[in-house]
Amino acid sequence: MKRYLLAVAACLVGLATTGFSSPAKPRSPNVIVILTDDLGYGDLGVYGGKVIDTPNIDALAASGVRFTDGYATAAVCAPSRAGLISGRHQARFGFEFNPVGRDEQTGVPVTENSIAQVMKSAGYATAMVGKWHIGQAPGFHPLDRGFDSFFGFLGGAASYFKEPAESGLQADTGADGAMTRARFPIVRGRTVVEQGGYLTDVFTDEAIGFIKSHRRQPFFLYLAYNAPHTPLQAPKAYTDRYAHIASPHQRLYAAMVTSLDDNIGRLRKALADEGLERDTVVFFLSDNGCPNYIRGACSNGHLAGYKAFPWEGGVRVPFMISAPGRIAPGLVSSHPVSTLDILPTVAHLAGVKAPTGVDGRDIASALAPTAKPVERTLYWRMGPNHAVREGNWKLLVVNKSDTVDDMTNVLGSPTPDGVKAQVSPLGQWTLLFDVSKDPGEKHDLAGAHPEVVARLSKDFAAWDKANVEPMFTSRRQFRSEVDGRKVQLFN
Template sequence: MTTDRHARRNAQPNIVLILADDMGWGDLGCYGASAISTPRMDAVASAGVRFTDAHSSSAVCSPSRYSILTGRYAWRSPMKQHVLHSYAPAIIETSRPTIASELQASGYSTGVFGKWHLGLDWTRTDGTRVTAFGEHADLDILDRPDQYPVEDIDHAQPFAGGPCDLGFDRFFGIAGSLNMPPSAFLSQDRTVGVPTLPRDIYMAGQNPGLKVEGWRDDEADLRFTSEAVDWMKECAGEEEPFFLFLSTAAPHRPCVPPARFHGLSQAGMRGDAVCLVDWMVGEIDDTLAELGIADDTIVIITSDNGAPMIFPEDGDTEHHRPNGPYRGQKGDIWDGGHREPLIVRWPAGLEAGLVRDDLICLSDLYPTILAAAGLSPSSGAAEDAVDIFARLDSSDPRPRGLPVVHHSMGGAFALRIDQYKVNFCTESGRGFSARIRDDGGANRAIFSASSREDGTVYNAKHPIGRIYDIDADPQETTDLWDQRPDLAAQAHRMLCEITAGADSGFTCGIGPSVAR
């Protein structure tokens, strides 16, 4: 590293975190994709550091987003499995430090644009608020298979517990995914307009609800990008650095990129939606260059979980493997469910062109981003995260120090210790691989007759699981559970220590029977 780079690292950089929705490890050209062109993300990778063994803390979006913003596993929160629906209450306490609140307290301007999906405390028609905390907690609606009754929500009133209560100065986005109501933009603490019209149900999986007049799903990411660009330009005229969190709706289904992106990939509409994400990265990067601040800005690109492979818009998943060579898909305990692309670029602070094979959890972004800004997490914050800042400009392999806990959509656990992965379940952990693929486009969250239980989740009656050597067997095909009872017992003890004091759902106290 040059002396000039050392000096420039002493100043607080701008920070841009771009989080795609359901973008798989194998969706980017720099990770081997040939059916999808991603020149803007590939350019960021070639000018920065690319990680090959980075993982979201969960194989679905709400819990993995929780971990990124708080540096802790989501099973420590009121949410124990699956994802939130869009009227679920906020699962981050307003008193809890987040990346945004820590940066805001040190003088950063902070803004989030796009999908939120961490719950909001909506105002009910009787004037009370939906909440996940305190004596009036609505924990029963955190994991409902149906949507919260829309007639109970007063959309004309503000919500609480959102981004502006958690350290963000500016919020413009949507409550959940595009397949969830309400179909309305959110600005600061309320909807932009009042949704009163029935949503368009143009494909299976579109949940019913309300929309505002003139709403179009295919324009959402365009609007998020333009709002983010305008905000960056406002911030550039100020002396304070900024933290931009751009959370894309694409390529999560319904996969409706604008018409100009249709056919840009050879991987179906979902592939075209990845091209939309690449365009969004380009718009942000071009703005940084236009403002003359690209060198002094850290750009981080990643995704919240693995890609699905069961829906018609996913295209031919044998022709294009959205999760690369890894087994499984979104929701699964297998690596395809949670191994993520992770790219970091900082021209003023990092060498270009590094590829790192270190084990990383996306919860690590919390202390790492703070370290880049010359800060440390508040006392007691980010307990499941490791600062990897020192590794960003070195090719030397370094252990993470803490094992990584993986979590499936169905609440199953796995523990990654160095090259070994101990799955405390059999099969996918009740992830998307357990669902029926219906070429007619149905999106039914049911299990096939041949895998109705999708294996067994580890419990007191069934202390069984799977062990894989990920270095030698990245596709998780050769089970070592019977050959390595010592490792099974070690992993069980470690996971019990990690989950101690939390209502995690993991079974402890079984004793040596785990080792058979």
């Protein structure tokens, strides 16, 4: 593994110093950040998945470095995106929970720098395609946050088809009726557009159009697919590939991921056709783990928990970087990385400084052969629930519960606005795991290592002092169960 890390380091350092050379002047590499939505850790072949065919994403991983321990800053969509876009943990500025019906009033504070603003300052053309979900009001829109263009939808989810009749198959998950084009329309810039076709294909078409029209200048593209987030919908051509799967939910989900995979293949082919494959750095990851409310259709592999859970299944995600000719192919790293790291890394690639106060770490600098070893500590906060990963240790502190909720009912009946997330009257579970040996978080070691629990608890308290109160309350307060422990979660 040390040999792998040194190889990764050498190649990533080269990313920042070796750009496309034209007769006129050296060119910084293009950057594409591909963010998928609710994609499970175990849904991809390269992460051990056996059910769904993902040859194009697997090939993307094989062309560069795949991280086994890649993390999102949150276990749900909007807070995770807020952390990625700003390079700062969302608890620093109060975007701690999903807005859930409050999108039109709030967003990531304008005092926070965005990754697009950083790249624009370096002279890049910037575009955002897909799902935004971190602000709709004036000042919070993508066009107000450094993107030259925007095509997609502003809320949390949308129907993949303009008309339901277009769909080859649909499977209900309980709250799909709210995810309509009427509520979450597709917009170009700030104008609603009538857009037919399957949305995963449509977003890829838009991304390819941007690439082709900006092939002669450095560009930054944030391609945030909503796939495979609900509603579960796919064209018949894709569902037919999985006709052997009896469960309509699993068949739909597999079809959606295969469609996503085909579109990743289309995107990579477009880069190659335009002669840009070796001049472009591609990040690929998910915003959080896959959910438990889609009837077992997805997989987080050997990890415990799901979307909305601070266990590994909620926050450890597929995470890879491809840069042909710059990163040696086939590398696998167990070095923990975070979505917080993307902003400082791409700033380095663009030749500019990351904004002061970012929580992320430039991956190239952190892995450089000459860099001194630095222990990496990652933190998560979801109301009174929190987690810390330091080295191989992971501390989990989660509210106790005496009941378990039906997730369909939770999605359809959110907690009233204003109900604060507080420590449970029943107390909290304090759990400690060695995630290097026990990534499934089955064996609690808190009793055997009270000194580690005390140290990590102290570290969290010190980190938490720099955070602020949530801007809005959690409307996804629900109770679930993990390995026999009933827990209360906030998202």
